[in-house]
Amino acid sequence: MKLMAAAAIAGGLVAAPMIGAGTASAIPNVCDGAGCVPYVSTEAQLGEFCKQNTRYNYGFDGSGxxxxxxxxxxxxxxxxxxxxxxxxxxxxxxGVAQSPDGVPLVCKDGAWSADYWTMFYG
Incomplete structure (x- = not known):
């Protein structure tokens, strides 16, 4: 019985730091404004070559x-x-947005929805 109690206490001591460490990234990253969006090409030029992907597909031209x-x-x-x-x-x-993991989003019916139209049909 004492052995089981000791094992339970030890398990709790190991789990407690893990729970605390996990809370740091529990809230998704969101931001307002184009300047905070990660992996946006700043050297894009209308009509020029780009490397097409399903994620992180936005860029800005010289005029923004x-x-x-x-x-x-x-x-x-x-x-x-x-x-x-x-x-x-x-x-x-x-406008358009990007999810924290790079998926292109469009506002449709009041909610941000994945939008691959440009990437596949544009």
Whole structure:
């Protein structure tokens, strides 16, 4: 009986630091403004070559306009990039966003939704 109690206490002592360490990244990263969006190309040029991916596909031209890399590996015009948002969070924007893990998002029916149209059909 004492052995079981000692094992339970030891398990609790090991688990407690793990629980505390896990809370640091429990809240998804969101931000307002295009300047805080990670992995945005700052050397994009409308109509020029780009490396098309399914994630992190936005860029800015020299004037600060938002561009997106399409399925033909060409930079095309895009609505303004408004920041990082989480999938299915509430929205009322006419711009585009990027999820914390790089998925392109568009505001549709009041919620941020994955939007691969540009990447595959644009």
């Amino acid at each position: 306009n938002t561009l997106a890399c399409n399925s033909k590996s060409t930079w095309i015009s895009s609505p303004p990039l408004v920041g990082v948002r989480t999938l299915r969070s509430a929205c009322d924007s006419t």
